[in-house]
Amino acid sequence: MKKIGIITPNGYYNYGNRLQNYALQESLKTFDYDVETLIVRCTKPVCSETIDEEVEESSFLRRVIDRPMHENIKILVKLVKRVLNKRKAAKQREIIAEASTKRQAIFIQFSKHYINEKDYSITGVDFPAELVDRFSYFVVGSDQVWNPFYHWGMTPTYWLDFAPKNKRLSYAASFGVESIPAEYKDIYCSYLNNMQTLSIRENEGAKIVTELTGRDDVYVHVDPIMLLTKQQWMGISKCHVNKPSGKYILTYFLGTISDEVDSQIKLTAKRLGTEIVNLAMEGDLKAYITDPAEFLDYINGAELFYTDSFHGCAFSIIFQTYFVVCYRTGSDTNQSMLSRIDTLLTLFGLESRKFGNLKSLENIKSIDFSKSSVVLKKERERSFSYLKAILK
Numbered sequence: 001m002k003k004i005g006i007i008t009p010n011g012y013y014n015y016g017n018r019l020q021n022y023a024l025q026e027s028l029k030t031f032d033y034d035v036e037t038l039i040v041r042c043t044k045p046v047c048s049e050t051i052d053e054e055v056e057e058s059s060f061l062r063r064v065i066d067r068p069m070h071e072n073i074k075i076l077v078k079l080v081k082r083v084l085n086k087r088k089a090a091k092q093r094e095i096i097a098e099a100s101t102k103r104q105a106i107f108i109q110f111s112k113h114y115i116n117e118k119d120y121s122i123t124g125v126d127f128p129a130e131l132v133d134r135f136s137y138f139v140v141g142s143d144q145v146w147n148p149f150y151h152w153g154m155t156p157t158y159w160l161d162f163a164p165k166n167k168r169l170s171y172a173a174s175f176g177v178e179s180i181p182a183e184y185k186d187i188y189c190s191y192l193n194n195m196q197t198l199s200i201r202e203n204e205g206a207k208i209v210t211e212l213t214g215r216d217d218v219y220v221h222v223d224p225i226m227l228l229t230k231q232q233w234m235g236i237s238k239c240h241v242n243k244p245s246g247k248y249i250l251t252y253f254l255g256t257i258s259d260e261v262d263s264q265i266k267l268t269a270k271r272l273g274t275e276i277v278n279l280a281m282e283g284d285l286k287a288y289i290t291d292p293a294e295f296l297d298y299i300n301g302a303e304l305f306y307t308d309s310f311h312g313c314a315f316s317i318i319f320q321t322y323f324v325v326c327y328r329t330g331s332d333t334n335q336s337m338l339s340r341i342d343t344l345l346t347l348f349g350l351e352s353r354k355f356g357n358l359k360s361l362e363n364i365k366s367i368d369f370s371k372s373s374v375v376l377k378k379e380r381e382r383s384f385s386y387l388k389a390i391l392k
Helices: 015-029 053-065 069-114 129-133 182-193 203-213 230-234 259-272 292-301 310-319 333-347 370-390
Strands: 003-007 034-041 117-123 137-140 168-170 198-200 218-220 248-252 275-279 304-307 323-325
Touching (some): 015 069, 015 292, 015 310, 069 292, 198 203, 230 310, 259 275, 275 292
Parallel strands (some): 003 137, 198 218, 248 275
């Protein structure tokens, strides 16, 4: 059987990453190909500590000795509190680290069960020539594979430079930014011109391609997760052991939750008489240890879903779950969030789902999914037509 190799970030920590990988795999298999995901190893920068705590504490103690007794007592009380707080923080970090290890383990288990990942791995500078010959095509996508601010964005492997040009395909590849930094434009232009096909996930991404290369053969397609139906997704979903038996509001935030958003969530839960389940929050460890299959079931069963995640919004549309989009307040707000989610909401006519537009409970609990259903069917057909054309 003919083979296709998928190149995508291999992360065992993000729901969207694992599920888009699975969706692209299943979609490509419909064209009678054996599909494998290749594991790419990239070198990450090592973070350095900026504060030497031991030196800081030594200096602190010297200052205590030089001061009057009554001031020493106050400072020593502060020192005791500091030590206790450090021990408490260390214990909390230990608990979180253990939970993170368990969470990663169930992500790996999900990947082994549902994604055809191969044990052999490749790096940005080493790709066995005989491996290239095994595959008819290589497809890069989706999930911010070309983001210049991520360590893989400038890695040649994610631009399929190891393969002949006629084998280099993309599907819904995302830059995750609105523009490419000036110092990277030449290399991005070269990379883009050496791609056989260019399928991009966001409108802003298509503009980047046109501005850098002048190519007009660039297409905007929906994320791979939207190529599978609700029935297909529910076929691999499963119920979390701690899922509430009654109604619940679900939250999934990758950035910081603002006080305004937090207040509305709590007020809405009180009005609706529901519990609140927080996914991906270290403070809610029972829900934190949730695998991608349970993530699907949580969204499908939620009374209301608050999220700043692109894939969270996309699954809400697929499952027709009431949702509220909260723009991220972290470091990538301006760069990566607006373009991704705005393209998605505009396409499906759901711009009203932005947090700032939803002031009353009536507005929050009212979505007409009839238009989005029609659009979703049309976009699936368009995407599969594209894949059929490039794989013929």
